[in-house]
Amino acid sequence: MATTLPDYLPLHASLKHDFDRATAFRPALSKQVQELVDMILQDTKRYIDQMLTESVEVSAVVGSNLASLEALLRSQFDLAKYTQSVKSTKEKIKHVGREEPAISLETLEVYHAKEHALNFADEIDEQFRMEKEVNDVDAEFAEFLKKNNDYQNLKKMLFVIDNPEEPIPDDEEDEDLNVSGGKISLKDPISLNYFAAPVIAKRCQHTFEKESILTHLVSNNNCPINGCTNKITSSDLVEDQLMKIRVKAYLAKERKRHENVARVV
Numbered sequence: 001m002a003t004t005l006p007d008y009l010p011l012h013a014s015l016k017h018d019f020d021r022a023t024a025f026r027p028a029l030s031k032q033v034q035e036l037v038d039m040i041l042q043d044t045k046r047y048i049d050q051m052l053t054e055s056v057e058v059s060a061v062v063g064s065n066l067a068s069l070e071a072l073l074r075s076q077f078d079l080a081k082y083t084q085s086v087k088s089t090k091e092k093i094k095h096v097g098r099e100e101p102a103i104s105l106e107t108l109e110v111y112h113a114k115e116h117a118l119n120f121a122d123e124i125d126e127q128f129r130m131e132k133e134v135n136d137v138d139a140e141f142a143e144f145l146k147k148n149n150d151y152q153n154l155k156k157m158l159f160v161i162d163n164p165e166e167p168i169p170d171d172e173e174d175e176d177l178n179v180s181g182g183k184i185s186l187k188d189p190i191s192l193n194y195f196a197a198p199v200i201a202k203r204c205q206h207t208f209e210k211e212s213i214l215t216h217l218v219s220n221n222n223c224p225i226n227g228c229t230n231k232i233t234s235s236d237l238v239e240d241q242l243m244k245i246r247v248k249a250y251l252a253k254e255r256k257r258h259e260n261v262a263r264v265v
């Protein structure tokens, strides 16, 4: 009879406590990742504000921040998957622990026979691997990104910085925007000047210069856009940050183009 310890040890319920201790790093790690996410968002906001007040080029910075954010969100996503694996392993320990006798000289043989069974640490890895195998993790991650508002906002900002007049692709909200010839108008439909302080009507998604629409609302609460039947009150208006970024990015590009033309002439 073999008296060495078997490779496989019973998954006793008392292991659960060791197990909790071994996985205690999760909340701290998750907090650290969230802190990094917040840092990137703050940093990006600072750059965008700088662009809005000083017309600084920010496309490259926002682009690399978006990439870092995506990498961090991926760790957040993987950590959530890992947490799931830990949970199912814990369930398994609870369940198996009830069925397996404690290890003793009498039961040693039983556990030697189980040499290919997984120990609890391997069990987590196995659950994690299975989770990845069974599900299309990349597609799931794409869904996860779609639901992350911070990521989506940052992505939209980067898009309009690079393409000030283009509608955002695959965005249903954009169908209602002022699009002419495939381009988005960067001018207030009332004053016909470039937007400086654009506001958007929440229900119909039409954008106006704040001062123009407030003046219009004094005598009339119909949306001034032809064919739009929406009624607007001043409380329906929210700042249209994307439009503000579009105008700044567009004017900066125009200025640059003129400078280049002047240099050539």
Ligand SMILES: [Zn+2]
Pocket (backbone or CB within 6 Å): 201, 204, 205, 206, 223, 224, 225, 228, 229, 230
């Ligand atoms: Zn409208």
